Amino acid sequence: MFPVDLPALQESELLSSAEIYLSSMDGRPHHECFQSSKSSKVPIRAENVRQLQLFEDDQPPCVVLALHPPEDQTQVVALYVQDRWWPLDEVLRTSSQSRSGLVQVRSLMERVVVFLLSQVVERPLLGEISFALHPRTESCKVLWRDNQAVGFYSIKPKGSLCDGWSGSCYLLPVLDTLLVRRSCRRRGFGLQILQDFCASFSSEEFLGVTAPLSASMAAVCRRFLQQQLELRGRLYEVEAPGDWTQRRNIWLNIQLGRYSLHNRDEEETVPASTQTLTEGSSLPPQSHGAMLTAT
Template sequence: MEIVPTLTERVTSYPVDILTNRDWDALKQSSEAYLSRLSEGDEESIEWFCLTNGEQLPVTPSAVTFLHVHKEVSEHRILALLHRQDNQAVVALYLGGRWWSLADTLRTSNSARRELVQVQSVAEQIVLYLLNRIIYRKREFLPGNPLFLHHSANQFAKVFWKDGEAVGFYTVQQKGSLCTDHTSQCYQLPVLDTVFVRRTHQRQGIALKILQDFCCTFCEDEAVGISRPISAAMYKVCSKYLPSRPRDQDCLWEVEAPGDWSQRVNVWLQIQMGDVPSVNSAGGGNSSLHSPGEERSQGSTDGDIIGQSPRANACDPHPEVILEPSEAIGGLASDSQALTGQSSGESNMIEGKKEEARSEADTATGRRRRDTGLLEASNLKQVKLTAPPLCD
């Protein structure tokens, strides 16, 4: 029996660099042609794929399957090789006429591809899918975190590249986009939807760079949002970012879809009032923002191979954010819990400071609404001015 090894040798270019001009149709035709040849082959011409640990896996029709990259487009799929001892473990992908290890599909040889790069090409969409549905869902998922949905084909997303490797991403629901396919409601502002940083690259300030990039990318919008509820981890990131960004303090909101003014709460105001999970405590485990029902009942199923998973609470798309484990800091505490054991004088002082913060924030919010035309004067006229940009 002839063995044709397919080694994961060191290469000068990777799929994300090679497939820059490849479309989904070409990728589909290449995969189907290979699968046809594989089905017609005999045992004497079996192809083998060598893992980095030296283990060799036979490439047979029963060991490969198609992965659906986008839930709404069934033609957007890639051919994957599964481990023979675990038919849910993806070990390689067939791209550009050859098999690539999962690690290599997340690498780049382009030195200009560093930090946050917007997802545009087919290969970059595949990288986003792998980080979302394979790396996080299959390898780095922790109990208590939400499972991520498939991203749509036209999803605004950026991948974070570091030292030639994709280590994280964030996605945005853009202003004017539909909340779901089953409603006519549209987002009224850009909303940060999902954030993920790989475990080996956490606690390196990547989440802070993501938040800054999100605000700067949409600096021409008068407001940007993060979906409710915001986790303690994300509030800690906001508490580091906002003090040095006074212009953003009036523009960053915690929102519910579709995000009209009655569905927004100012993030900086929440931090100043202390009505958020503590940003000074330390905790363990990844923290997430999520809709309570989203995919949580499915666990680690074979959704990556079979297809799409519907959003349980489709018109309330809370973001699913995975950040540094040390930044997961527990839940909300009421004012009464926070003041337990303090004297009434101390309580009054704290309440006075909160009232002062509320007054100052209300004044700032009133000025902002008046300047942006969102506050009517006696229902007779509106004052319309250009809102300040989000970025310096």
Template sequence: MKFPVDLLADVSHTELERLAHNYMNNLLYSNPDAPEHLTLPDSTQVTINICSVGFIPLYGSSDKQKVLALFSPTEPLTAVALYLLDQWWPVDDILKTADPARDGAVEVETVGERIVLYILNRVVYRAREMSSEELPFLCHGEKDHAKILWSNGEAVGFYSVKPSGSFSNSFATRSYQLPVMDSIFVRRCQRGKGFGLQMLEDFVLSFKEDCLGLRYPLTKPMYKVCEKYLRQFPGDTDLLWEVESVGGPNQRTNMASKIQAMDHSVSRSLSFTEESLVITEMTEKDVVITTQIQDAESMECTVEIVVHYYYYFFKVEKYEFEKQRIV
């Protein structure tokens, strides 16, 4: 079975939109007492009528190219299916491919790939998986440089790039001073499998410049990805930079230096029992380790214990304790 990304390889957006308008015209004159229904992969049935469908812009604020979407009563602002080539496709099927050659990071070029990128960004990330602490990505434009990461017949993530010399969305008269990874996303169900590192490596291999940028602010998981990359390629300490705006000389922070500076301390807590001094240590994986020191004599001291790990943002504290005698 082929999926939209396979079927739309040689189809123009004009043809796609023409078919959608024809469908809408027929839907206007259909029998309202006998509507169609679409069954989603989770067995939910969605009624298809003039009130549940509408055109959505594929490239954000630009309404030049649109696709016809179906909305359910429980998700009135989020598409659950798209009308493509005379057929309704649930969004989960739009993220699949039957082409075994479509594997790894594949550049977005066709209309079908642009639609997959839209679903990953606007539906999967923004509507389903974005946390309250994260900022939404802007819609990808028709000319944006992006790659979709495919694995085992599914789109598992994407990243987009602003090449050096391209103009900034915020500053139309200013261009990027270096290639910048503008966005990167891995689906929640696919995390922990090294896909973020795979896309970062692909980004590095795609450009010849001596400096490459990563859009500020990075998420904590992305800092971890960068740390893994720099451990794997220690010779690239001057290659990756966290950048703001267009990445001018004063808008860059070296990633290797920043990661080292983020080597914060994990503190250990100390407490007393009647028989022993108990040291409780929180490890990198949040596993509690308890150590007992037996036969302790009376003591009066100040102890500062510092354990270093990357990305753990705990405050270093001094523990002062005083005990006349431990029995």
């Protein structure tokens, strides 16, 4: 079994486990190492372990311990979960047959999976924007394929707060962030996610996608709307909270040539943080806003 399949953890348990482990570091054997799948050993010492904040709001705090090589603190090789170190590829795997396709995120470990995909596993390319941390209550779905997490998307439901200070609420459901791992692109997963989003709100007259649309996100929307003619008048690029002055019809803007369409990867949209999963994945710099972009 993998971490996501083990008995559910509470945030307080994850934090307590991290604190106990850190407090025991001085008394642990100096020769203790983590054996990575690349046949390299990473020493487990206090200077090689860091705490990663999982959510946008750190009150109450929720952290997970990450192990990195001595020479590079931005590289993550393992996470400390359920009282042991797990390589990243195992944290993103499942043994449950029920996790297939797009599955609503409900457990803390499923939120850890979203965190890893958006913050650790997939690095932004030049010119891309990194994901900000998601709120702990963010509505998300993870895309599972062949027992591994290959992507996710998050939603701002109609009526949910746009931020923590203005009191304004979203006026329509908005697809806020979307990611497909680079190694899994061009297999129709971006189209599958768009279809799932629209089907989940079939009774809504209008649906939103967070602005600004990147070139490849616009290309995926074009491909999607070429197939789904009935959605052309319903899908809008929006800025929060999404009133009519903050909406732009995506299909109309495509026809008017207002997007620079990126055709090479148009079958898959992947947002700001992107890189094929590796054992030594890196922590990207964080942006101040999570927006849906693609490459």
